[in-house]
Amino acid sequence: MTSELEELYQEVILDHSRRPRNFGELADAAVRVHGDNPACGDEIHLGVKFGANGELQDIKFTGHGCAISQASASLMTMKLKGKNRADAMEMLGAFHDLVTDEKAEAPKMLGDLRLMQGVRKFPQRVKCAMLAWRAVEQALQQNVGESTISTETDFAAP
Numbered sequence: 001m002t003s004e005l006e007e008l009y010q011e012v013i014l015d016h017s018r019r020p021r022n023f024g025e026l027a028d029a030a031v032r033v034h035g036d037n038p039a040c041g042d043e044i045h046l047g048v049k050f051g052a053n054g055e056l057q058d059i060k061f062t063g064h065g066c067a068i069s070q071a072s073a074s075l076m077t078m079k080l081k082g083k084n085r086a087d088a089m090e091m092l093g094a095f096h097d098l099v100t101d102e103k104a105e106a107p108k109m110l111g112d113l114r115l116m117q118g119v120r121k122f123p124q125r126v127k128c129a130m131l132a133w134r135a136v137e138q139a140l141q142q143n144v145g146e147s148t149i150s151t152e153t154d155f156a157a158p
């Protein structure tokens, strides 16, 4: 990345970690997933409500942890709100590639999430960036109810 991009990256991450979007309890959530990243101490509580066609009608989170984990969750909720399941899963795959694969292109559909590309230079932060995405992946598989996931036990690879 150019230094200008790196500055922008830091600005966006700090902004979202200080003022996370879609932060709060989702009162009528169909599914709630608690995600833990013990490697860093990050925690996410994600609530998802599905619409009539199964789309992610509403999505909110609470939690605490490092700036990367909170910013990734904030950016993710903005991006996934209103999306159908197929699009959400496609974005999950694209985001995972973005933060793990040095050669991955940053697809346009990821929008501001592309700025998190810098994480790929810090392998120990990948789990921070992926935590919220692992939680939403679980929510989509589960559809209803509550569960807990951990980046250490449920996902051997980052």
Ligand code: ZN
Residues within 6 Å of the ligand: 037, 040, 041, 042, 065, 066, 067, 068, 069, 127, 128
């Ligand atoms: Zn972290």
